[in-house]
Amino acid sequence: MISPSPSHPITLPTADAAAVLGRDAQVIAGVEKLRFFPLAVDSGEGSYLVEPGGRRLLDLSASWTAAGLGYGNPEIARAIADAAASPAGVSGLSAISTDAVALAERLLDLTRMPSGSRVYLGNAGTDANEAALQACRRATGRPRVIAFIGGYHGGMGLARAVSQVLNATAPADPHVTYLPYPDPVRPRTGDATETLTQDLSALERNLDIGDVACIIMEPIQSDGGLIIPVDGFLRGVRDAATRHSVPLIVDEVKVGLGRTGAMQAYAHEGIGPDIVTYGKSLGAGLPLSAAVGPASILDCGTASTLLTSAANPICARAGLTMLNILDREDLSSHAADVGAQLTGELAQGVAALGLEAVVGDVRGRGLTIGIDIVDAGDLGRRAPYRARKAAYRAWQLGAVVFYVGGNVLEVTPPLTLSEREAHEGASILLQAIAEADTVTDEEIAPFAGW
Template sequence: MSTLYERDAAVLAGIEKLRFFPLEVVSGQGSTLTTPDGRQLLDLSATWTASGLGHGHPAIVEAVTRAVRAAPGAGGLSAVHPDSVGLAEDLLALVPGDGERRVYLGHAGSDANDVALRACRHAGARRTVLSFEHSYHGGVGVAMGVSGVHVDAGVAADPDSVFLPYPNPFRPGHSGIEQDVVDCLELAERYLAGGSIACFIVEPILSDGGLVVPPDGFLRRIHELCRAHGVPMICDEVKMGLGRPGTLHAFEHDGVVPEIVTFGKVLGGGLPLSAAVGPAEILDAPPASALLTTAGNPVCTAVGRAVLDTIVTEQLADRAAKTGTLLQDSLRALAGSPGADRIGDIRGRGLAIGLELVDSATGAPDPRLAAQVVYRAWELGAVVYYVGGNVLEITPPLILTDAEAVRAAEILGAAIADAAAGKVDDEEVAKYAGW
């Protein structure tokens, strides 16, 4: 009998796979995933944050059950129903903003960003999109073409895109991080002043580019420039928003109120759901220019409402701040243990944590070690992936317990020590390309 992984290899398209180890799972509960042979794994990814409430959360189970039992159709394309309207109302109540606003509902962060970008181009009759190097905004359309990660991988950049350097406090330029910020802002000002910019799309924390946390105030200064030139800023909160950074919205850290905010992943609680919240003058026209038949469907929108209610009523943003601090402290406590000299940096906000692995002699990024560490962590009982080549992206469910946070640090510490000591089979790891 073939294994589940072998069966997958025989039937599912490779273009939709991003594999780091032969992960097979048959069930999940809370922050735990279970394999076909009954092994339990601590989930430190939450499916790239999409399972933000963990697995089998009762609020999601109840919402799905209620919605499926008597679903009024399968989408919001040509009809309205209580949960699509209700979810839009919930989002407008939770997302700060001025004036008349609208909500686009979609299936994934990719389409939410793509629609927001196209809507900005239409509304302002301008074409150029400002974005950042090593950014990620989606895997389709314009969103893919303005994603630095995809461009780095060989995807053609959108012809009307401009990529700016994202300030990285751990790896600043020769003149230091403050000068990097100044240089970035001056470059942004130059483009914005040219009159051709349709919008500026920004990740408040650069996620797939290496979980880079920018200096305090950076997002605010970018937004001030955008406002000065009448250019809408799209804040991409798909991966880093809705409680994960220890605040409800990641942009709150800098006291910013973006013109457009996009959501995905955790919003659907594991189901396909996304949203863009922004001015009616941008998102209302042209009619029927962003059609997905099952977008706004009763099941996903019911779950979205349950997710938002749970995050707010259970104060999961505050919990993420507290548990995230414990997890970071536990990781820093690895100092002095075997392999700890390979940890170059530990950074993050709330339960969005990056652990950068380096060559201990030079401080250079060590992607080979990162691949070995995530593989060894899987063997030891945890699911974690790397981004930016050499950074462990630690984004567990928002319901992670204190005990699980401590155990996560123990497993990661052991995985780093084993990989640094040469105890991981390079040939086996090489079978899984990751990024």
């Protein structure tokens, strides 16, 4: 393998960062830790996170996509400060604010849902999916939820139970069924078209049973390994759901709102869901999520989620401002352009640096990009240990990137990423992959990641 000459010198975190990490180990609960390297952050600016002591890191994760606009956007900061200075209460449970209503109207507009649709406003992707899933069960009177192998929809409750990546051996809920999600890069049968046909037949057979409350699907599986399904899958699921009158929930929490180069990731196959869920980037840094769907489902079971901070007016103002910026700056087109540049530079760099033995595939849509790390150029030989080390090396070199599906570096920078930053990101990632072996087992041992 040819190694690039190191262009990004390693600058290890300062003593200040180490001190924060030491305190973290003493006080922050392990139940909310998913750590890939010793990252401590003091502030953020644009596409960069700044460690205590001042080291700047290009954030190629955008805080798992939650920082869609990057960090410190002045318009968002002003909107939040204004809303917080004279808040319309801080709960939407028993009083509604103008901003929350305006946000709901805006989301109905954006999704072009039929009139009579409703919006649930919540705090996180998890509760938006939970609210949608539970409402489907109540509205249909049917128990079973169909979800997909490799899917992730949330960390608690039914949203967790339908997340196959967290329930590898069996669903955590007896009425959840996981079905295959066709991966064109590693088609189960060896052929993408045949895999698609088989997977849609499996879905059809399950729907025929007649006890299905809803189907929940990611338009691109992210935590499952950045899998862009075989062309025709989203359309096939949509058609099957319609034929059986089963509501289809499309989870856009991670890749929605411009990230794939279209406002909705499901639009790449021209489909429309019955319910769509959003989270992460929607709140532009504040906790905010939404589920948008028919009143016949989302009005079912009044007061059944009961989160005090749902529809929080300050978060709603942030969300409204975020959607204004997304539109005004046409950030989905920007994501398409700069994403194509970044994917192109990565693919060219893999060839130019002779990294084909360790990079099996570079794939993406807009700024949702996966770098599939393997052994001996063989897609059948995933290399999770190398992905872990490459992510760690990238952090040493000055970038934040995490891995998903065990062996895929997931590149989801802020939608505002500039061309120069995309170039810097590609260069750091290529160097990190080439130099992954310089990271020792001892260094990564404390960082289990996924």
